[in-house]
Amino acid sequence: MTYALHVNGAEHHVADGWPGESLLYVLRERIELPGAKNACEQGECGSCSVLVDGLLVCSCLVLAESVSGCEIETIERHSALSRVQQAFVDAGAVQCGFCTPGLVVAIEDLLDREPEPDELTVREAISGNLCRCTGYGRILEAVRRAVADPRAAVPPTEPS
Amino acid sequence: MTTTRTQARAPRVGESALRPDGIPKVQGRFLFGNDLWADGMLWGKTLRSPHAHARIARIDVTPALAMTGVFAVLTADDVPGSGVFGLEQADQPVFASGVVRYVGEPIAVVAADHPELARRACEAIVVEYEVLTPLVDSQAAITAAAIHPDGNILRHLVIRHGDIDAIGDVVVEGIYEVGMQDQAFMGPESGLAIPDDDGGVQLFVSTQFVHADRDQTAACLGLPPDMVRATVAGTGGAFGGREDICLQVHVCLLALRTGRPVKMLYSRDESFVGHVHRHPARMEYRHHARRDGTIVKVEARVVFDGGAYASTSSAVLANACCFGAGPYRVPNAFIEGWAVRTNNPPCGAMRGFGAVQTCFAHEAQMDKLADALAIDRVELRLRNALEPGDTIITGQRITGTAPVAAVIRACADAPFPAGAELDPDSESAPMLLRPGGAGRTADARHVTRALGFAVSYKNLMFSEGFDDYSTARVRVEDGIATVHCACAEVGQGFVTLAQQIAREVLDIDEVVLAPADTHVGSAGSTSASRQTWMSGGAVEGACRLVKAQMEADAAAGTVQRVYEATFEHHHAPTQRLDENGQGDAHVSFAFAAHRAVVDVDRDLGLVRVVDVTTAQDVGRVLNPVQALGQIEGGIAQGVGLAVMEELVVDQGRIRNASFTDYLIPTALDMPTVTVAALIEEPEPGAPFGAKGIGEPPTISSTAAVAAAIRAATGRAVDRVPVRPDDLLF
Ligand code: FES
Ligand code: FES
Numbered sequence: 001m002t003y004a005l006h007v008n009g010a011e012h013h014v015a016d017g018w019p020g021e022s023l024l025y026v027l028r029e030r031i032e033l034p035g036a037k038n039a040c041e042q043g044e045c046g047s048c049s050v051l052v053d054g055l056l057v058c059s060c061l062v063l064a065e066s067v068s069g070c071e072i073e074t075i076e077r078h079s080a081l082s083r084v085q086q087a088f089v090d091a092g093a094v095q096c097g098f099c100t101p102g103l104v105v106a107i108e109d110l111l112d113r114e115p116e117p118d119e120l121t122v123r124e125a126i127s128g129n130l131c132r133c134t135g136y137g138r139i140l141e142a143v144r145r146a147v148a149d150p151r152a153a154v155p156p157t158e159p160s
Numbered sequence: 161m162t163t164t165r166t167q168a169r170a171p172r173v174g175e176s177a178l179r180p181d182g183i184p185k186v187q188g189r190f191l192f193g194n195d196l197w198a199d200g201m202l203w204g205k206t207l208r209s210p211h212a213h214a215r216i217a218r219i220d221v222t223p224a225l226a227m228t229g230v231f232a233v234l235t236a237d238d239v240p241g242s243g244v245f246g247l248e249q250a251d252q253p254v255f256a257s258g259v260v261r262y263v264g265e266p267i268a269v270v271a272a273d274h275p276e277l278a279r280r281a282c283e284a285i286v287v288e289y290e291v292l293t294p295l296v297d298s299q300a301a302i303t304a305a306a307i308h309p310d311g312n313i314l315r316h317l318v319i320r321h322g323d324i325d326a327i328g329d330v331v332v333e334g335i336y337e338v339g340m341q342d343q344a345f346m347g348p349e350s351g352l353a354i355p356d357d358d359g360g361v362q363l364f365v366s367t368q369f370v371h372a373d374r375d376q377t378a379a380c381l382g383l384p385p386d387m388v389r390a391t392v393a394g395t396g397g398a399f400g401g402r403e404d405i406c407l408q409v410h411v412c413l414l415a416l417r418t419g420r421p422v423k424m425l426y427s428r429d430e431s432f433v434g435h436v437h438r439h440p441a442r443m444e445y446r447h448h449a450r451r452d453g454t455i456v457k458v459e460a461r462v463v464f465d466g467g468a469y470a471s472t473s474s475a476v477l478a479n480a481c482c483f484g485a486g487p488y489r490v491p492n493a494f495i496e497g498w499a500v501r502t503n504n505p506p507c508g509a510m511r512g513f514g515a516v517q518t519c520f521a522h523e524a525q526m527d528k529l530a531d532a533l534a535i536d537r538v539e540l541r542l543r544n545a546l547e548p549g550d551t552i553i554t555g556q557r558i559t560g561t562a563p564v565a566a567v568i569r570a571c572a573d574a575p576f577p578a579g580a581e582l583d584p585d586s587e588s589a590p591m592l593l594r595p596g597g598a599g600r601t602a603d604a605r606h607v608t609r610a611l612g613f614a615v616s617y618k619n620l621m622f623s624e625g626f627d628d629y630s631t632a633r634v635r636v637e638d639g640i641a642t643v644h645c646a647c648a649e650v651g652q653g654f655v656t657l658a659q660q661i662a663r664e665v666l667d668i669d670e671v672v673l674a675p676a677d678t679h680v681g682s683a684g685s686t687s688a689s690r691q692t693w694m695s696g697g698a699v700e701g702a703c704r705l706v707k708a709q710m711e712a713d714a715a716a717g718t719v720q721r722v723y724e725a726t727f728e729h730h731h732a733p734t735q736r737l738d739e740n741g742q743g744d745a746h747v748s749f750a751f752a753a754h755r756a757v758v759d760v761d762r763d764l765g766l767v768r769v770v771d772v773t774t775a776q777d778v779g780r781v782l783n784p785v786q787a788l789g790q791i792e793g794g795i796a797q798g799v800g801l802a803v804m805e806e807l808v809v810d811q812g813r814i815r816n817a818s819f820t821d822y823l824i825p826t827a828l829d830m831p832t833v834t835v836a837a838l839i840e841e842p843e844p845g846a847p848f849g850a851k852g853i854g855e856p857p858t859i860s861s862t863a864a865v866a867a868a869i870r871a872a873t874g875r876a877v878d879r880v881p882v883r884p885d886d887l888l889f
Contacts, residue, residue, distance in 0.1 A: 018274065034191070034195035035187070037192070037194070038348070039347065040428040040818070042428065042820065045346065045819055047346060074188070075187065076189075081183065085183075086186075088186045089178055089182040092179075092786060092788070092789050094186060095397075095652070095653065096346065096347065097190055097651065098192060098651075100188075101186075101188040123828050126827045127828040129826075131827075132797075133651045133789070133793045134792060135792035135795055136796070137788065137832065137833055138785070140827070
């Protein structure tokens, strides 16, 4: 099976793919974008979060070939640190970091839609992203910092 | 362009230095074991037993081997070295042969050129079983027919302290249970093995203890240890669940057999059977006290279910018993502990390591005692709080710091954070923050708020005579320091501390960390709250050696271009507990107090944890932000055990091996954690006076939440996790 995927502004050709391969698997194993993580591969943890045509999805639940005409954005979309990424580093929101790419993608998506969310909104927005290390305290602090960041918005997507 | 904040002076010890791996982790560029890849790489997959106890009548691998794209299928017959491994006793087979003892026990492994093909090849292997009755009752295991040549008793430990016949004016009793908790680290087990030309192998593995992996793997491969070159791969959390061997031997066997790199990566359901869990425990307690509240004696009998293999059960049981009376002056004690083998999933290390279970019991007992004596619950704890110089129930005198009263007072006296007041305006609370949360079931009129309080203590480092040490090599060249230490970074932030310590001692801003691997001496395990003390001390020691040499040469005018030193840091020796459970078995202790506020929906038996406030004995804070992260994260795991986390095991089979069914706290479940105080009394003998801080948050937080639920409902709450049924029927 051969098809193309449009990821972070670049075209990738997938040759000899198995029909059952998830978007997560193909990103990680076939086009060398391992930023999206695979903590459960059953839609429960959010570590694999990516945007498909602007919609936040668990890439483990999406068949790769089915999004061949779509615009896919992963954690690797930024060439410079976004304000959310910077806030995660500064606030101590990263421990093992396995949940981090998924959380960053989910929080950037939230702030795109709602630039100044209250804490409950943030908690609900990231309740599909499991983190086992932090207890979420520093992650919520990172969101507060990102909201307060003078940079008006997430930097525009740049090709990696 | 990558933005890094250049700091004029990089942070030293005591400052909130930023993680050196923070930027690659937020960018998705940090490579975990899961992300490793090599040219020509094959995928390994494990065939596991579907039975808790069975004889293996026949294994036929030929259908799997015949599949195109399958390169190797290995069973017990293919293990060239030791067929068994284990951290404390080598009793666990690399592959089951003859008999399987738990659901999920490995039978065979496959290497294929696609993970899906490897999975199908596993399905094609024919295994005929004669199913046996599983031994699943831990109490019965003590006298049942042995299910393993080493017997069913992993350890029987009795602590006899003082006058074991002493009697108090008031006696309270209880029977308590703790369910099986999973570490549920986010990064599933993963590893990559690459065969070397000399017959050796390189192993990159997500782990807590790379030298133990190396030694056990080499023994099973029949190779000298130095032919297994092991490196800690990026590790997505651990919490005790990566101390034992999982896929290390399997992936190396496949690489050596096929002559190609092989990667193994567990799926989540496989991860739930692929590592050890927190021991389920049954604990019978009796406390004796005088009318004035002075504790006279603690009696307990605890049974820990070790599952099919030994892992660290022996040491877990020792902790459960040693700290089983809590951080109180207890002049007389009789504590009998059993760790037994069953056909349940193997249990071993998890954050808190035995102290969690008995803390739940002894703190419930303290509340009962306070109520029986009509003494305030906090006051009773203060009256009995251990102090420096006191003797604990193992006969050991506390020679270091023991700010028990300080953590109790700071935690109990802390103001309630906004929204967690004891007389809430429940009607106005958002639905999402009521019991039942997103289910939107709570009716504010049926919600009761209450608080609970608990205190705990635990040892730091390995105990009972274990030769516990860490090694660091430090090199200074052209004004840059390189630290080489095999300490596994699993998220806790040792990488940050290592840089801070090297900067502090050497007064050099640029500190580079070499990969954590077996090309330097062992750093021991990232467990037992020990790495800040042990590997922090090793880095400090190596830096001091380098610095002394640099200063001597500077004074002599013989300055060199390169300085290098290696330092092995051992802690003070400890003793094995004697036949009465007495002895100086521990190096140092850490104490914590937790106060939980909960809302309980009395109609539906649903609980929401509203606030957890804590005070913790930390010796000295080396990195405030990281300390906070450890405390918040540790409390999340304690809250999880209190109200939601349990592996449901039925006849040896885990019924909920997925994140759909094994729930861990989400951002909506976790309350804000309030740190009332970090008690900084520098610990003698500890590098920079710092105590380990990783485990105490997990220990008494569970007990505090349980106490709060008890207070809200009037129910016994003698088992965690608390289930709605426990509060309704
Ligand atoms: S890996 Fe996709 S939700 Fe967990
Ligand atoms: S930082 Fe480890 S899972 Fe979130």
